[in-house]
Amino acid sequence: MSSLAKTDADMVRVHNRLAVLDHLRRVGVTTRKLVSEATGLSVSASSAISGALLRGGLLSEVEEDDRSTRRGRPGKSLAICGRAARVAALKIAVGEVSGRISDYAGRPLTEMRRGVDLSGRDGGFIVDLLADLAKELTGRLAEEPRALDKVVVAVQGKTFSDLSGIVWSPALKHRHIEIAAPLSARLGAEVSVLNDCSLMPEAFRWRPDFTGLDFATLFVGFGVGMGLRLNGATFQGKHSSAVEFGHINHMPGGALCRCGNQGCVEAYASDYAIWRSATGNGDIPAHRIGDEAMQRLADAARAGDPAARSAFEAAGNAIGYGLGRVFTMIDPLPIVMTGSGAQAIDLLEASIRQGIRESAVDGLGSDTPLILEEDTDALVFDAGTAYALAALDQEFARSAAEATEAA
Amino acid sequence: MSSLAKTDADMVRVHNRLAVLDHLRRVGVTTRKLVSEATGLSVSASSAISGALLRGGLLSEVEEDDRSTRRGRPGKSLAICGRAARVAALKIAVGEVSGRISDYAGRPLTEMRRGVDLSGRDGGFIVDLLADLAKELTGRLAEEPRALDKVVVAVQGKTFSDLSGIVWSPALKHRHIEIAAPLSARLGAEVSVLNDCSLMPEAFRWRPDFTGLDFATLFVGFGVGMGLRLNGATFQGKHSSAVEFGHINHMPGGALCRCGNQGCVEAYASDYAIWRSATGNGDIPAHRIGDEAMQRLADAARAGDPAARSAFEAAGNAIGYGLGRVFTMIDPLPIVMTGSGAQAIDLLEASIRQGIRESAVDGLGSDTPLILEEDTDALVFDAGTAYALAALDQEFARSAAEATEAA
DNA sequence: GAGACTTTTTCCAAGCCTCGGAAAAAATGG
DNA sequence: CCATTTTTTCCGAGGCTTGGAAAAAGTCTC
Numbered sequence: 001m002s003s004l005a006k007t008d009a010d011m012v013r014v015h016n017r018l019a020v021l022d023h024l025r026r027v028g029v030t031t032r033k034l035v036s037e038a039t040g041l042s043v044s045a046s047s048a049i050s051g052a053l054l055r056g057g058l059l060s061e062v063e064e065d066d067r068s069t070r071r072g073r074p075g076k077s078l079a080i081c082g083r084a085a086r087v088a089a090l091k092i093a094v095g096e097v098s099g100r101i102s103d104y105a106g107r108p109l110t111e112m113r114r115g116v117d118l119s120g121r122d123g124g125f126i127v128d129l130l131a132d133l134a135k136e137l138t139g140r141l142a143e144e145p146r147a148l149d150k151v152v153v154a155v156q157g158k159t160f161s162d163l164s165g166i167v168w169s170p171a172l173k174h175r176h177i178e179i180a181a182p183l184s185a186r187l188g189a190e191v192s193v194l195n196d197c198s199l200m201p202e203a204f205r206w207r208p209d210f211t212g213l214d215f216a217t218l219f220v221g222f223g224v225g226m227g228l229r230l231n232g233a234t235f236q237g238k239h240s241s242a243v244e245f246g247h248i249n250h251m252p253g254g255a256l257c258r259c260g261n262q263g264c265v266e267a268y269a270s271d272y273a274i275w276r277s278a279t280g281n282g283d284i285p286a287h288r289i290g291d292e293a294m295q296r297l298a299d300a301a302r303a304g305d306p307a308a309r310s311a312f313e314a315a316g317n318a319i320g321y322g323l324g325r326v327f328t329m330i331d332p333l334p335i336v337m338t339g340s341g342a343q344a345i346d347l348l349e350a351s352i353r354q355g356i357r358e359s360a361v362d363g364l365g366s367d368t369p370l371i372l373e374e375d376t377d378a379l380v381f382d383a384g385t386a387y388a389l390a391a392l393d394q395e396f397a398r399s400a401a402e403a404t405e406a407a
Numbered sequence: 408m409s410s411l412a413k414t415d416a417d418m419v420r421v422h423n424r425l426a427v428l429d430h431l432r433r434v435g436v437t438t439r440k441l442v443s444e445a446t447g448l449s450v451s452a453s454s455a456i457s458g459a460l461l462r463g464g465l466l467s468e469v470e471e472d473d474r475s476t477r478r479g480r481p482g483k484s485l486a487i488c489g490r491a492a493r494v495a496a497l498k499i500a501v502g503e504v505s506g507r508i509s510d511y512a513g514r515p516l517t518e519m520r521r522g523v524d525l526s527g528r529d530g531g532f533i534v535d536l537l538a539d540l541a542k543e544l545t546g547r548l549a550e551e552p553r554a555l556d557k558v559v560v561a562v563q564g565k566t567f568s569d570l571s572g573i574v575w576s577p578a579l580k581h582r583h584i585e586i587a588a589p590l591s592a593r594l595g596a597e598v599s600v601l602n603d604c605s606l607m608p609e610a611f612r613w614r615p616d617f618t619g620l621d622f623a624t625l626f627v628g629f630g631v632g633m634g635l636r637l638n639g640a641t642f643q644g645k646h647s648s649a650v651e652f653g654h655i656n657h658m659p660g661g662a663l664c665r666c667g668n669q670g671c672v673e674a675y676a677s678d679y680a681i682w683r684s685a686t687g688n689g690d691i692p693a694h695r696i697g698d699e700a701m702q703r704l705a706d707a708a709r710a711g712d713p714a715a716r717s718a719f720e721a722a723g724n725a726i727g728y729g730l731g732r733v734f735t736m737i738d739p740l741p742i743v744m745t746g747s748g749a750q751a752i753d754l755l756e757a758s759i760r761q762g763i764r765e766s767a768v769d770g771l772g773s774d775t776p777l778i779l780e781e782d783t784d785a786l787v788f789d790a791g792t793a794y795a796l797a798a799l800d801q802e803f804a805r806s807a808a809e810a811t812e813a814a
Numbered sequence: 815g816a817g818a819c820t821t822t823t824t825c826c827a828a829g830c831c832t833c834g835g836a837a838a839a840a841a842t843g844g
Numbered sequence: 845c846c847a848t849t850t851t852t853t854c855c856g857a858g859g860c861t862t863g864g865a866a867a868a869a870g871t872c873t874c
Contacts, residue, residue, distance in 0.1 A: 004426040006448045008832055009859045012414045016860085019411040033822060040413045042862050047823060072821025073869040214645060237738040238621060239771075244735045249766035252658060252728055259768050321656055325732055328651045331644040359656035361666050364646075415861055416830045423832085440851060449833050454852060479850025480840040817873090824867070831859090838853070844846095 016041060017397035020049050021058070024080050025106070025206040025389070029062060031075025050078055058084045058104070058396055080105045085149040085392050088134050088189075089384025091196065091377070092118070092155045094171045094222060094288055097129055100381040101137045101148070106389060110140045111381070123165075123177040130179070131186040148189040150392050152384035153179055154196040156223065161238055163192040170223065170258070192387070196380050197225025198243055201234045203382035204336070205390065215334040216326070218245065219376065220319065220341025220348075222288055224266045230330065246270065248325060250318045258284060268318030271340055278311035291340060298344045309347070316348035320355015323365065327356065332365030338373040345372060423448060424804040427456050428465070431487050432513070432613040432796070436469060438482025457485055465491045465511070465803055487512045492556040492799050495541050495596075496791025498603065498784070499525070499562045501578045501629060501695055504536055507788040508544045508555070513796055517547045518788070530572075530584040537586070538593040555596040557799050559791035560586055561603040563630065568645055570599040577630065577665070599794070603787050604632025605650055608641045610789035611743070612797065622741040623733070625652065626783065627726065627748025627755075629695055631673045637737065641794075653677065655732060657725040665691055675725030678747055685718035698747060705751045716754070723755035727762015730772065734763065739772030745780040752779060 019039045024030060030038070036046035053059040060081035082103035090099040098113040116129060134148065157169025165179040166172065180191040200217035204210040210229075217227040224246030228235035235243065246266035247259055254263025255273065267273050271289040276282065278297055301308035319341070327333065341348060349370065357363035373379050426446045431437060437445070443453035460466040467488040489510035497506040505520040523536060541555065564576025572586040573579065587598040607624035611617040617636075624634040631653030635642040642650065653673035654666055661670030662680065674680050678696040683689065685704055708715035726748070734740065748755060756777065764770040780786050 004422075004429040004446070006426055006446050006452075006832090007419045007422040009416075009419070009830095009861095012416070012419060012831090012860060015411075015414040019413055022411040031822075039411070043823075044825085044863075045413075045861050047825095048861085051824090069871080070821080071819070071871045073823070075822055239738045243737075244768055247768045248732045248735045249728055250659070252724075252765070261765065261768065263766075317659075321659055325655045326736065328655045329733065329736065330650075331646045358659070358668065359670075361651055361654045361668065413861090416832095419831055419860095438851075450852075451834075451854085452832050454854095455832085458853090476842085477850080478842045478848070480838095480852070482851055815874100819870105819872075821870080822868080825865085827862105827864095829860105829862080831861105833856105833858085835856095836854085839851080840849100841851095842847105842849080844848100 014394075014397045016045065017049055017053065018393060020046070020053065021080070021393045021397065022206075024059070024078065025393075026208060026211070029064065029077050029079045031077060033075050035078075054078070056396070057081060082107055084396075085389075086138075086146060087150045087385055087388035087392065088137065088148050088152070088187075089381045089388065090130055090133060090151065090153045091380050091384070092126070092130075092153065092166075092169065092171055093196075094118075094156060097133055098377065099130075099133050099137055100385065101134075101141070102385045102389075104149075104389065104392070106385060108381070108385075110137050112137060113377075118171050119173050121172065122174050123179070123182075126172070126177060127179060127182045127186065130183055134187055148187055150388040151183065151187055151189050151191045152199075152388045153183070153191060153193045154199050154380050154384050155193060156196055158244075159193050159195050161236065163194060165193050190391075192391070194384075194387070195225070196383075197245075198227045198234070198236065199383045199387060200227040200336075200338075200379055201229035201383070202386040202390070203379050204229070205234075205386045213334065214331070215336060216323075217336045217338070217379075218319075218323075218341075219339040220269055220315075220337065221339030221376070222271055224269050224319070224341075226326075228330070228333075245322060245326070248322050250321055256282075256284065265318045265322040269315040269322075269341070274311045274315050277314055278305075278308045280307065294340045295343070298347060301344075301347050312344060312347040313351045315341075316351030317355045319348065320352040320357075321359045322355075323352065323368075324356040324359025327360045327365040327368075332360070332368050334369040334371065336371045336373055338376045338379055342372045342374060345370070421801075421804045423452065424456055424460065425800060427453070427460065428487070428800045428804060429613075431466070431485065432800075433615060433618070436471065436484050436486045438484060440482050442485070461485070463803070464488060489514055491803075492796075493545075493553060494557045494792060494795035494799065495544065495555050495559070495594075496788045496795065497537055497540060497558065497560045498787050498791070499533070499537075499560065499573075499576065499578055500603075501525075501563060504540055505784065506537075506540050506544055507792065508541075508548070509792045509796075511556075511796065511799070513792060515788070515792075517544050519544060520784075525578050526580050528579065529581050530586070530589075533579070533584060534586060534589045534593065537590055541594055555594055557795040558590065558594055558596050558598045559606075559795045560590070560598060560600045561606050561787050561791050562600060563603055565651075566600050566602050568643065570601060572600050597798075599798070601791075601794070602632070603790075604652075605634045605641070605643065606790045606794060607634040607743070607745075607786055608636035608790070609793040609797070610786050611636070612641075612793045620741070621738070622743060624743045624745070624786075625726075625730075625748075626746040627676055627722075627744065628746030628783070629678055631676050631726070631748075633733075635737070635740075652729060652733070655729050657728055663689075663691065672725045672729040676722040676729075676748070681718045681722050684721055685712075685715045687714065701747045702750070705754060708751075708754050719751060719754040720758045722748075723758030724762045726755065727759040727764075728766045729762075730759065730775075731763040731766025734767045734772040734775075739767070739775050741776040741778065743778045743780055745783045745786055749779045749781060752777070 023038045032047045032050045036043040059078050062077045062079045064077045082105035085104035088101050096115045100111040101109045158167040166177040168175050179193045184191040197219050219225045226243040226245030247264045249263050250265045251263035255267040257264035257267035272285050275289045301312050353366045356366040430445045439454045439457050443450045466485050469484045469486045471484045489512035492511035495508050503522045507518040508516045565574040573584040575582050586600045591598040604626050626632045633650040633652030654671045656670050657672045658670040662674040664671035664674035678701050679692050682696045708719050760773045763773040
């Protein structure tokens with residue numbers, strides 16, 4: 001009924017434990033004293049909380065060689081204990097599934113990629129496939145066989161806002177596929193299904209150079225997608241999986257898009273759009289344009305091929321106008337760019353910036369920083385892992401009450 | 408450094424006092440028992456907090472005739488005490504300033520409107536004007552002469568994100584005008600300067616039918632602006648005053664907009680755009696098109712004038728595409744519409760919905776509810792008042808500590 | 815190498831909240 | 845007029861943070 005709920009001492013404990021964990025994730029290794037300074041907690045509280053987390057097994061004391069020859073009692077170094085949990089980031093893309101397992105400290109333990117034709121497959125097959133993938137990954141880890149604590153599935157395409165499955169994906173013909181519940185039953189861990197692009201900002205969650213920064217991640221490749229970090233939170237839509245940047249209309253009545261509409265950004269800027277524009281064929285290619293084919297096309301443009309050049313230019317223009325529209329709505333934001341578009345940034349950047357200049361008020365944002373991340377897969381794995389770890393931190397901070405009782 | 412800060416008992420107190428105030432604003436009159444049920448606080452805590460707020464003068468016990476003939480001790484009715492504070496909502500528009508004073512319970516006490524040619528005036532004049540307006544308004548209130556506790560200035564145009572003043576306004580020729588500091592010095596109350604359109608969702612802050620609802624407010628008139636309520640918070644940009652819906656590009660290379668760009672939504676959907684389109688004159692009119700003129704134009708369209716009809720249709724189309732783009736980014740949202748566009752909704756609605764259908768994925772959101780609010784001024788005053796009261800609630804919840812000590 | 819100094823950690827009483835239950839208060843019903 | 849019911853107040857308990865004192869674990873100086 002009322003929108004504001006009460007708070008009590010429990011909330012305070014959870015919040016402060018979370019603050020300590022958060023600080024540790026940012027800096028990696030600290031001492032109780034430094035935690036106190038960073039969080040604003042008293043040293044007593046910092047010490048008590050660290051102690052509880054240590055007893056709970058979430059933290060571990062580490063030996064540091066970095067004897068910085070200062071007087072006084074040296075602080076005992078603390079770090080997140082990798083053995084406290086194990087998370088998996090899985091990925092469903094057109095023609096392949098892949099995954100990475102990491103420990104609670106965020107260190108990647110093992111990773112694999114498997115090419116599969118998913119197009120005609122149903123939900124049961126997908127769940128089986130993901131379960132197999134996860135089990136093979138865990139099997140590789142020699143140590144004691146232990147279950148996963150949290151699984152994130154990043155999907156190309158639209159996902160349910162309750163993180164339960166896939167509404168629609170270019171990788172699959174079937175629609176409305178439940179993933180979370182059946183996969184969770186198979187793996188014994190909570191499963192969250194999210195769109196890969198909107199998840200991407202999570203990859204930067206604890207990176208010091210992105211702390212407190214609002215920014216957008218932009219994927220340009222097979223499709224075009226965006227993730228937003230606003231007010232320190234990764235933006236998630238209520239109804240869908242959020243920022244469908246590729247389907248923001250660029251040109252009313254313009255080029256035909258896969259979604260059926262005319263003039264979407266994707267219909268100009270995605271691989272297939274650039275391809276059909278360069279080849280002069282108006283149809284949407286039936287199959288995915290390979291990365292090598294796009295590389296050749298880019299090289300042709302670099303060599304001066306006029307059709308290829310103008311195709312990339314039109315793509316950059318559409319992206320630029322799209323960004324200009326986003327900047328007009330939200331604010332100018334730094335852009336982290338990935339996908340085949342990032343590889344061809346030399347062909348795109350000028351027209352992107354020109355597009356922003358023409359579409360944003362006062363051209364604001366046309367000089368926004370453009371940060372390139374070549375390895376899209378790594379970015380998605382990082383993002384899924386960070387998301388999973390953040391969720392675990394919340395759970396652990398909450399259940400630390402019981403842990404203290406037990407101890 | 409770290410982004411998560413600590414919490415302590417103080418925070419708990421502030422948060423819970425705020426929860427009680429929030430509930431009272433939503434329902435108007437309650438009892439301690441009902442507060443307990445609504446907030447989740449224990450009856451003891453609810454009682455203690457209510458008692459503290461009563462002693463602090465923020466609440467008052469009210470007599471209710473509504474004897475609902477039930478057994479048991481009847482609950483003592485509590486309500487926000489109007490005399491606890493006084494806030495002003497001021498408004499700067501093209502050719503006029505206006506204002507309303509309300510009490511702490513949100514009841515309007517007095518209101519006035521003054522036509523002034525502001526175009527060539529500087530900051531000093533504006534501040535003087537607003538100070539005079541506020542003082543004349545307070546002077547009207549017969550009772551003991553008391554100062555304002557909080558002032559909100561809603562401005563057509565772009566404002567600084569720190570709420571200190573005006574970056575640019577169509578009402579003024581000068582740019583970068585400081586308002587908050589000098590006006591605050593004159594009135595003895597904190598002053599916040601915000602864009603009128605982005606402020607508008609605040610008007611619905613405590614309205615039960617909008618509780619927990621995400622929605623957009625859309626102003627179509629002299630200009631075109633939008634306000635967003637997302638995740639229960641009114642969206643505010645970091646750099647500017649947020650959602651410049653009117654300047655989201657509609658058509659690359661399209662009609663000339665006041666902002667200098669080509670193809671903005673405003674260049675199709677604002678009063679001047681509809682006017683120039685209907686009259687076949689390509690220039691932006693030098694003066695504001697009056698409301699009566701727009702009414703006549705709308706009547707001509709209703710009578711079948713083809714030029715007028717197609718002008719409104721083009722306007723609706725641009726708005727529809729704009730909304731489609733927003734929906735694609737964020738989510739389909741209910742729209743609260745106001746301004747002269749709301750008056751001409753019969754001429755616009757079909758093409759708005761058609762535009763959404765053509766520009767949003769699967770046409771999602773083309774059937775979104777369209778809620779009309781005829782009285783734009785009242786909406787802005789409501790919004791400014793709600794914003795001011797919410798800010799006061801925060802301050803009072805914080806300082807309630809001292810209040811209890813004092814008592 | 816021993817004592818002085820310095821800095822980090824731990825320990826403990828105190829202060830604030832909220833919670834739960836008991837007691838008091840204020841009405842209705844028979 | 846007394847039993848019943850419902851709301852409000854009162855009081856002790858428990859949890860978390862705080863601030864200061866004590867302990868711990870080094871470096872520095874003589």
